[in-house]
Amino acid sequence: MxxxxxxxxxxxxxxxxxxxxxxLIEPYPFLASLHSLSHDEIAHIGKHCGNGWRKVFNVYAKLLYSLDNKHFAHFQTEPTWQAYRDKTLLQTGSGTALLFSAPILKPHRNTIHIICGRTYANELQRTAQINSSWVWLNDEFAIDKNNKVIVCPYFDYRQLSNIKIEFLAQQLLVLTQTLKGSA
Structure with a gap:
């Protein structure tokens, strides 16, 4: 399949x-493909699905906004991370995705894959949905430079604090430099 x-x-x-x-609101539980968000859809999801989803979107936007501008300027098109979240994140042309399916690793593509949560990452490997050989950097972060995969804490303020977002941003930079070195 x-x-x-x-x-x-x-x-x-x-x-x-x-x-x-x-x-858990329509149409998201039944999506069978990739759905580009429209303007205000993140706010709609946050309003109807609660604070947990607002945190996921906030942490994602904060991460992208904390990336090295020299290598990731295309994610910093708005004056603040909040404006980026509301106007660009997960929309067509953003270069970003939040996926419910397992990673499809394509070594020739420069996509960086971030798996939220050690438990979820281990489950993906246990069920053979991903074949990746990551190296644990500490108790919470792992990296597979060959497949461009990073495992990190779940996108929540308590699990992925600002200090940990900065650490994750540094690991994304490492992967980007690895990609350029192998090109």
Whole structure:
């Protein structure tokens, strides 16, 4: 059976975040493909699905906004991370995706894959939905430079604090420099 991408975001994503759960309002529980968000859809999901989803979107936007501008300027098109979240994140042309399906690793593509949560990452490997050999950097972060995969804490303020967002941003920079070195 051929794998396909299910989730929210831009079809031509550069950064994909993988999460084990979905928003529980229509149409998200039944998505079978990639759905680009429209203006105000993030606010709609946050309003109807609660603070947990607002945190996921906030942490994603904060991460992108904290990236090195020299290598990731295309994610910093708005004056603040909040404006980026509301006007660009997960929309067509953003280069971002929040996926509910397992990663499809393509070594020739420059996509960076971020798996939210050690438990989810281990489950993906245990069920053979991903074949990745990551190296644990500490108790919470792992990296597979060959497949461009990072495992990090869940996108929540308590689990992925600002200090940990900065650490994750540094690991994305490491992967980007690895990609350029192998090109």
């Amino acid at each position: 051929k794998k396909h991408t299910i989730g929210l975001g831009c079809p031509n994503f550069d950064i994909a975040v993988y999460i084990a759960n979905r928003p």
